[in-house]
Amino acid sequence: MSEKTYTPGEHPDLPPPANLIGPVAWIRKNLLSTPTNIVMTVLAIWFLYEVVPAAVNWLFLDAAFTGENRDDCRAQASGACWAFISERMKLFTYGFYPIEERWRVNISFLLLIAAIVPVLFDKVPFRKFGLYFSCAFPFIAAWLLLGGYGLTPVETDKFGGFMLTLVIGVTGIAFSLPIGILLALGRQSQLPIIRVFSVSFIEFIRGVPLITLLFVASTMLNYFLPAGVTFDLLLRVLIMVTLFASAYMAEVIRGGLQAIPKGQFEAADAMGLKYWPAMRLIVLPQALKISIPSIVNTFIGLYKDTTLVIIIGLLDPLGIGRASLADTKWTGLSNEVYLFVAIFFFISCFGMARYSLYLENKLQTDHKR
Amino acid sequence: MRVTPIAAVLAALSFTTMTAQAGTLEDVQARGELNCIVTTGLAGFAAPDENGRWDGFDAGFCRAVAAAVLGDGEKVKFVPSTGKTRFTLLNSGEGDILFRNTTETMSRDTDLKLNFLPINYYDGQGFLVRKDLGVTSALELDGASVCIQTGTTTELNLADFFRANGMNYEPVNIETNEEGIANYSGNRCDVYTTDASGLASTRAALDDPSAHIILPEIISKEPLGGATRHGDDEWSDIGKWVVNAIIIAEELGITRDNIDELCAEAGDNPSINRVCGTEGDMGSMIGLDAKWAVRAISAGGNYAELFNAHVGPDTPLGLARGLNAGWRDGGILYAAPIR
Numbered sequence: 001m002s003e004k005t006y007t008p009g010e011h012p013d014l015p016p017p018a019n020l021i022g023p024v025a026w027i028r029k030n031l032l033s034t035p036t037n038i039v040m041t042v043l044a045i046w047f048l049y050e051v052v053p054a055a056v057n058w059l060f061l062d063a064a065f066t067g068e069n070r071d072d073c074r075a076q077a078s079g080a081c082w083a084f085i086s087e088r089m090k091l092f093t094y095g096f097y098p099i100e101e102r103w104r105v106n107i108s109f110l111l112l113i114a115a116i117v118p119v120l121f122d123k124v125p126f127r128k129f130g131l132y133f134s135c136a137f138p139f140i141a142a143w144l145l146l147g148g149y150g151l152t153p154v155e156t157d158k159f160g161g162f163m164l165t166l167v168i169g170v171t172g173i174a175f176s177l178p179i180g181i182l183l184a185l186g187r188q189s190q191l192p193i194i195r196v197f198s199v200s201f202i203e204f205i206r207g208v209p210l211i212t213l214l215f216v217a218s219t220m221l222n223y224f225l226p227a228g229v230t231f232d233l234l235l236r237v238l239i240m241v242t243l244f245a246s247a248y249m250a251e252v253i254r255g256g257l258q259a260i261p262k263g264q265f266e267a268a269d270a271m272g273l274k275y276w277p278a279m280r281l282i283v284l285p286q287a288l289k290i291s292i293p294s295i296v297n298t299f300i301g302l303y304k305d306t307t308l309v310i311i312i313g314l315l316d317p318l319g320i321g322r323a324s325l326a327d328t329k330w331t332g333l334s335n336e337v338y339l340f341v342a343i344f345f346f347i348s349c350f351g352m353a354r355y356s357l358y359l360e361n362k363l364q365t366d367h368k369r
Numbered sequence: 370m371r372v373t374p375i376a377a378v379l380a381a382l383s384f385t386t387m388t389a390q391a392g393t394l395e396d397v398q399a400r401g402e403l404n405c406i407v408t409t410g411l412a413g414f415a416a417p418d419e420n421g422r423w424d425g426f427d428a429g430f431c432r433a434v435a436a437a438v439l440g441d442g443e444k445v446k447f448v449p450s451t452g453k454t455r456f457t458l459l460n461s462g463e464g465d466i467l468f469r470n471t472t473e474t475m476s477r478d479t480d481l482k483l484n485f486l487p488i489n490y491y492d493g494q495g496f497l498v499r500k501d502l503g504v505t506s507a508l509e510l511d512g513a514s515v516c517i518q519t520g521t522t523t524e525l526n527l528a529d530f531f532r533a534n535g536m537n538y539e540p541v542n543i544e545t546n547e548e549g550i551a552n553y554s555g556n557r558c559d560v561y562t563t564d565a566s567g568l569a570s571t572r573a574a575l576d577d578p579s580a581h582i583i584l585p586e587i588i589s590k591e592p593l594g595g596a597t598r599h600g601d602d603e604w605s606d607i608g609k610w611v612v613n614a615i616i617i618a619e620e621l622g623i624t625r626d627n628i629d630e631l632c633a634e635a636g637d638n639p640s641i642n643r644v645c646g647t648e649g650d651m652g653s654m655i656g657l658d659a660k661w662a663v664r665a666i667s668a669g670g671n672y673a674e675l676f677n678a679h680v681g682p683d684t685p686l687g688l689a690r691g692l693n694a695g696w697r698d699g700g701i702l703y704a705a706p707i708r
Contacts, residue, residue, distance in 0.1 A: 096417070219457040219458065219461050313451070322547050324416070326411050334547060
């Protein structure tokens with residue numbers, strides 16, 4: 001074997017030794033590096049061996065996808081009975097919304113996507129017009145969903161399923177952020193009335209569980225109001241959920257505000273900026289950027305809290321699932337229902353979490369820690 | 370801008386409609402819809418089908434009342450409620466009438482200010498256990514863990530029964546029947562206790578019904594019936610007589626199919642004529658027209674038809690008539706006459 005000689009400084013980069021690259025090296029480094037890791041690896045493999053085949057069998061291989069009722073499913077296969085979910089899919093999606101009017105829900109959903117995209121991403125073509133549309137969207141959606149002005153009116157007690165979750169979740173998210181910002185600023189205000197109002201509002205709402213607020217909204221409010229006065233249950237829920245999320249949002253944003261060095265405020269003053277321009281141009285962009293993970297955290301929490309409305313008799317996907325289980329044709333299929341609803345929530349919440357990561361990376365201006 | 374929440378509430382309030390202070394009947398007729406409180410889903414009694422239409426034994430009574438009052442059994446807004454919210458919803462006016470397999474008790478009748486309608490289902494609390502537990506009587510359940518729905522009479526009965534027999538139990542609290550099934554089939558409790566009708570549907574929902582038995586002891590009386598709130602006796606009367614009419618229809622052999630024929634003109638049987646509205650002036654006594662009972666019965670059929678369609682032997686629940694047979698057939702269903 002002849003050794004090639006190189007002049008100093010011209011030696012080419014050689015590949016790393018064989019035992020440091022490739023799958024074998026990766027396994028040695030990541031899975032078998034210490035005795036503890038070896039034990040953990042073995043346990044993990046055993047766990048996967050036990051769980052994955054059983055799960056795949058139950059979910060897909062042994063599952064029944066068509067059938068008229070539970071006995072049909074059981075006769076075909078021993079696994080999951082997805083026929084139940086597919087039969088109930090429309091109920092899960094639209095709740096009790098009148099069948100002939102469901103196209104309005106579909107259009108609202110498409111418009112929701114069209115309205116959200118320009119808000120979320122800044123490289124969208126015609127973004128400026130898109131944002132105008134986003135501002136108009138709540139009114140368009142309210143008109144489409146509730147009817148009136150040429151459309152058949154639909155009462156909010158017909159709302160249910162994923163549609164209800166989206167209505168409560170999107171409304172809560174859209175309104176709690178601005179209200180939360182105002183409350184956070186109000187809490188730091190120099191004006192005593194505003195400060196006292198903000199502090200007492202935040203502390204009161206944070207001191208009460210959401211379920212209590214929902215109960216007050218659904219039942220107690222009727223005792224307080226004059227006899228014969230009613231107002232929409234869903235509207236009450238929307239207000240309560242929004243107020244609840246706003247209080248938490250205010251505290252999250254206050255954390256962001258307090259992380260801004262005092263020099264930034266003084267710099268804004270030195271530029272001659274008044275209070276609102278200073279907040280809008282200098283303080284809030286930084287404070288909100290810092291708060292993104294916590295803000296999204298609050299959003300996700302709010303989104304999942306929408307399932308609590310079942311307590312007051314509104315049927316969100318979980319409620320629809322439970323009610324469907326009471327159908328004598330399908331009783332006893334709770335695993336399928338709960339898994340299905342879990343997947344829906346996971347997709348929504350995971351989506352929000354990924355977007356928050358994307359936003360953090362995009363707004364990253366300093367050095368990574 | 371800081372007053373946004375308050376402004377929102379005020380704005381919402383200003384949009385509310387002030388309905389005139391009238392009786393429930395006038396309110397319902399003005400609204401054109403009956404608000405009927407049902408469960409959030411109980412097999413056979415009230416549950417939505419795949420199109421979102423509520424149906425079941427209780428839902429059938431809602432439709433009958435709506436048909437009598439509004440002329441259309443579909444003009445019902447079903448208000449789903451949990452065991453805890455049902456009475457608040459009724460008393461706060463969110464619902465006009467309640468059919469939510471609710472046990473009539475003294476404290477509910479008086480303290481909670483309800484007017485109970487005639488009993489439409491005689492139930493009793495029983496115990497469901499796994500066969501391999503080797504238990505054959507409820508008296509052998511000392512120390513067992515028991516799945517029990519909170520906020521119900523069954524919870525109180527259970528405590529009474531175990532105390533009276535000097536036994537202990539470990540409660541596993543659940544909120545809905547569905548949760549009960551999940552907990553029981555997941556072995557988180559040895560015993561599931563609820564009304565016998567519920568146990569039958571629970572057992573039917575289990576993977577292997579033959580591995581479970583319902584113990585012979587029935588430890589309580591659970592007379593289930595509809596209810597209205599105090600303060601509107603005329604409205605309570607309507608509910609009461611709609612239920613009675615449905616029970617009487619079975620006694621008289623009036624069914625959904627033959628009612629048009631029987632009631633076309635006054636026949637020989639005065640009892641049938643009074644139900645049909647071709648004799649006497651029964652409708653105006655409860656503020657309705659002469660055909661109120663005809664519409665109520667046409668909506669879902671007479672008692673036997675409602676029972677067999679939703680909970681009877683041919684349904685997955687497979688409940689026998691038992692106590693709920695008419696008084697002539699060995700049951701205790703006995704409605705006051707319409708006259």
